[in-house]
Amino acid sequence: MSDSKDLLRAPFELAYNYKRSNGPVMSKFFDALGKQTILGTKSSTGKVFSPAAEFDPDTYESLNDMVEVGPGGSVESFSWIEAPQKHHLIKEPFAFALIKLDGADSSMLHMIADCNEADLSIGTRVTAAWSETTTKRITDIKFFTLEK
Amino acid sequence: MSAEDIPKDYSESPINLEYFYTAGSATTRFLNQVKEGNIVGQGCPKCKAVYVPPRGSCPRCGVATDIEVPLTDKGCIESFTVVHIPIPGNPIVPPYVCAMIRLDGANISFLHLIQDVDIENIRIGMRIQAVWKPKEEWTHSLENIKWFAPIDEPDVDVATLRFHES
Amino acid sequence: MKRVAIVGYAQHPILKNAGALNEVELIMPVVHQLFNDLGISQKDIDFTCSGSCDYLQGAAFAFVEGLSAIQTNPPIKESHVEMDAAWAMYESMLKIQMGDAETALIYGFGKSSPGDLDAIISLQMDPYYISPLWPDRVSLAALQARVLLDQNVITSEQMLASVIEARANSKNNKNALITDLIDESDYLKNAMVSSPLNQLDCPPISDGSSAMIIASEEKAYEFTDHPIWIEGIDHRIESSNLGSRNLATSKTLQASMDQLNLKNIKFDVAELHTQFSHELPFLKSLLNLQDVPTNLSGGPLVGNVMMCAGLDAIGKTYESLKNNQFTHGLAHATSGPCLQHNMLVHLEAQK
Numbered sequence: 001m002s003d004s005k006d007l008l009r010a011p012f013e014l015a016y017n018y019k020r021s022n023g024p025v026m027s028k029f030f031d032a033l034g035k036q037t038i039l040g041t042k043s044s045t046g047k048v049f050s051p052a053a054e055f056d057p058d059t060y061e062s063l064n065d066m067v068e069v070g071p072g073g074s075v076e077s078f079s080w081i082e083a084p085q086k087h088h089l090i091k092e093p094f095a096f097a098l099i100k101l102d103g104a105d106s107s108m109l110h111m112i113a114d115c116n117e118a119d120l121s122i123g124t125r126v127t128a129a130w131s132e133t134t135t136k137r138i139t140d141i142k143f144f145t146l147e148k
Numbered sequence: 149m150s151a152e153d154i155p156k157d158y159s160e161s162p163i164n165l166e167y168f169y170t171a172g173s174a175t176t177r178f179l180n181q182v183k184e185g186n187i188v189g190q191g192c193p194k195c196k197a198v199y200v201p202p203r204g205s206c207p208r209c210g211v212a213t214d215i216e217v218p219l220t221d222k223g224c225i226e227s228f229t230v231v232h233i234p235i236p237g238n239p240i241v242p243p244y245v246c247a248m249i250r251l252d253g254a255n256i257s258f259l260h261l262i263q264d265v266d267i268e269n270i271r272i273g274m275r276i277q278a279v280w281k282p283k284e285e286w287t288h289s290l291e292n293i294k295w296f297a298p299i300d301e302p303d304v305d306v307a308t309l310r311f312h313e314s
Numbered sequence: 315m316k317r318v319a320i321v322g323y324a325q326h327p328i329l330k331n332a333g334a335l336n337e338v339e340l341i342m343p344v345v346h347q348l349f350n351d352l353g354i355s356q357k358d359i360d361f362t363c364s365g366s367c368d369y370l371q372g373a374a375f376a377f378v379e380g381l382s383a384i385q386t387n388p389p390i391k392e393s394h395v396e397m398d399a400a401w402a403m404y405e406s407m408l409k410i411q412m413g414d415a416e417t418a419l420i421y422g423f424g425k426s427s428p429g430d431l432d433a434i435i436s437l438q439m440d441p442y443y444i445s446p447l448w449p450d451r452v453s454l455a456a457l458q459a460r461v462l463l464d465q466n467v468i469t470s471e472q473m474l475a476s477v478i479e480a481r482a483n484s485k486n487n488k489n490a491l492i493t494d495l496i497d498e499s500d501y502l503k504n505a506m507v508s509s510p511l512n513q514l515d516c517p518p519i520s521d522g523s524s525a526m527i528i529a530s531e532e533k534a535y536e537f538t539d540h541p542i543w544i545e546g547i548d549h550r551i552e553s554s555n556l557g558s559r560n561l562a563t564s565k566t567l568q569a570s571m572d573q574l575n576l577k578n579i580k581f582d583v584a585e586l587h588t589q590f591s592h593e594l595p596f597l598k599s600l601l602n603l604q605d606v607p608t609n610l611s612g613g614p615l616v617g618n619v620m621m622c623a624g625l626d627a628i629g630k631t632y633e634s635l636k637n638n639q640f641t642h643g644l645a646h647a648t649s650g651p652c653l654q655h656n657m658l659v660h661l662e663a664q665k
Binding site for chain 1: 456
Binding site for chain 3: 163204
């Protein structure tokens, strides 16, 4: 049964073209991204979440007070990928990173590119680089780069 | 406010995944026979039910279907539907008939096309037979059968096809 | 709470590529083995619950096909979780607590070989802010590893030790996929996948299946003379807002430990669903298991069947208690990025 040469195999692709409703809070966040502005939501205790959270995960308070954050921030953690995989959006060596934007208390997962692994450490300053066209998705931020 | 005035409040969220499907033992045995123009069902050693196409187990008994059961390409229509709307990407021009095909000697039916038939005349119990592609086009696929077409044999009472445990 | 025991567990040998077997053909042997070991049949099972992920197969409702592996006639009471089968075990436990069942069959199955596991796991993330970036599972784990290293919660020497120990312990596990021993120089030779994690810090792509039977006190002794009791079980999840979590600790595990009152229990053995090398020293320290033999099966680093490995941690703890005259065992299952969702199961052999 494990004789693999007799085994039938075939490639196939699974594709779903979903559209997702953004809702009132995330709509504001994505509309602003289209204008190269990053927003966060502020809780009654003054805590700012960016990307904009719809509720405070600790208190469950619903959030809709939008404040501007970034576009600079500091690296909270990162993982460096020397050999990107097929599904990765960046084809050169890059990092996934948690980035705490200036003015925010939570971090944003995004990518850091146009640099070397040795340039990065926890606390490194980075800033948003924008995509040429806007699709009102998180990928409107193309990636983050080292702050000049 | 017309639909066009409503601000776009959704994002495109496409998902693309690539797989390399492997058929497993039961399906490999079945499709290797289909490649040769044979339909071979698999039988349950306990209740004797015959499955085509087989998945390798009898869900009635929870055991492997390790008995090979050669079948003919004749059977009857167990149920059918007439498709009137075009389906994107489907080359077949409506109206056409999709039917559950119950091959003689099998205890389950499978979906395939019916052609060469007057749609007004199609009915449950109608006798049909496979119309195969030319042999040189055969692959590991039930698409080796272009469709099923009616044959001149008396209808079957499908109630008699109900499975009785032996 | 009603007393419930694990009465049997079976695991398919973990394969790199189970292409020659479809999912049904993977599940059937372990279910049959369990039934044969206990001398029972599906008719003795009140409730059946499975854990799997349809995206692994790339077919919607693929879990329904998995049911063909068991006898479903006459019709059975059945449920499924799109999660690790450890959560199918939790649901079964609830079913028994509610009085709806006395016995339950749990099975999990996963074939990661046909698809791109890294891409698939991206899809379990937040679909607005995270999935569109296609972060792979290794990179997400690496984010937590770096935080733990940076804050001196763990050391890179401990990560190396996790890998070497897992390989050494694979000798205890007849179903392990990876059994070759390695030393420090082998480890250091491996290229980074997503720094700070190299190839050996990550679990192998694995195919397989497992099954377990649990029963109420009344039924347990009908099935076996050696039931292993589920003394406590608790699972908790952290926020899906990854950037708001403190990755240097686990609020969920601390809460579960308090809930289960584990502080004063001297565990003899533990099996943790630690898929990456840094997670083992992290959880051992969080769960006060520094002196407790942990992952004697080698754990996920020597075989990591998606949707099964959590159930396997429970199953391996059960086997350890049963075969070694141990009294207390702790099992852990996880789901989600960076140990987001955790389950603890306290098992106890009868005294």
